[in-house]
Amino acid sequence: MLVGLGLLIIRLVIGVSFIGHGSQKLFGMFGxxxxxxxxxxxxxxxxxxxxxxxxxxGLSELIGGILFATGLLTPLASLLIAGAMFVAIVKVHAPxxxxxxxxxxxLNLIILAVVIGVALTGPGAYAIDAxxx
Numbered sequence: 675m676l677v678g679l680g681l682l683i684i685r686l687v688i689g690v691s692f693i694g695h696g697s698q699k700l701f702g703m704f705g706x707x708x709x710x711x712x713x714x715x716x717x718x719x720x721x722x723x724x725x726x727x728x729x730x731x732g733l734s735e736l737i738g739g740i741l742f743a744t745g746l747l748t749p750l751a752s753l754l755i756a757g758a759m760f761v762a763i764v765k766v767h768a769p770x771x772x773x774x775x776x777x778x779x780x781l782n783l784i785i786l787a788v789v790i791g792v793a794l795t796g797p798g799a800y801a802i803d804a805x806x807x
Contacts, residue, residue, distance in 0.1 A: 681798030682745075688788060689743025692755055696736025699728050719765055734758050742789065745801020752793035759786045 698706020706712070709728050716731070717724030738754030741747050759782045767779035774780040797803050 675799070678799030678801075678804075681792065681795075682800040684788060684792060685745055685748075685797060685801070686743050688755070688785065689739045689741075689751075692735045692739030692742065692758075694739075696732045696734070696739055699732030700736060721761075721765060731758055731761070742792075745797035745803050748797040748801065748803050749793045752789040755789045756786055756793075759783075759789075 694704050695706075697703040698708075699712045700709060702708030702711070707715070709725050709732070712728035712732070713723075713725030715724070716722070716727045721727040734754045735758050738751050738758070741751030742755060763779040763782045763786075767777060767782055770776050771778040772780050772783075
């Protein structure tokens with residue numbers, strides 16, 4: 675029972691955070707720049723076409739976050755979030771080193787480890803997957 679509760683807390687924190695990040699990219703919510711602004715930034719770092727890349731990144735984060743938080747299709751949710759984190763590491767954070775204080779990849783790697791860990795262990799008892807699989 676406590677394991678399921680622990681996994682629920684992890685899924686909710688990560689999932690809701692990614693719902694927010696996806697909403698920033700797609701809709702400009704929560705201080706985000708929306709598709710146009712995010713697309714311009716993605717163009718500037720070599721992810722072209724920027725608006726399309728912003729759309730796919732935002733959609734991946736939004737859908738991945740919803741699925742991860744609810745524990746529905748957890749392996750797919752983890753893959754969507756992991757993909758976003760991998761691209762963020764390679765294209766943005768790796769050149770800055772490890773530490774987040776220098777805009778490095780530390781936080782992205784932690785998130786990557788969490789979502790892969792949950793995908794491998796399962797979402798826990800308090801998940802839609804537990805009800806249907």
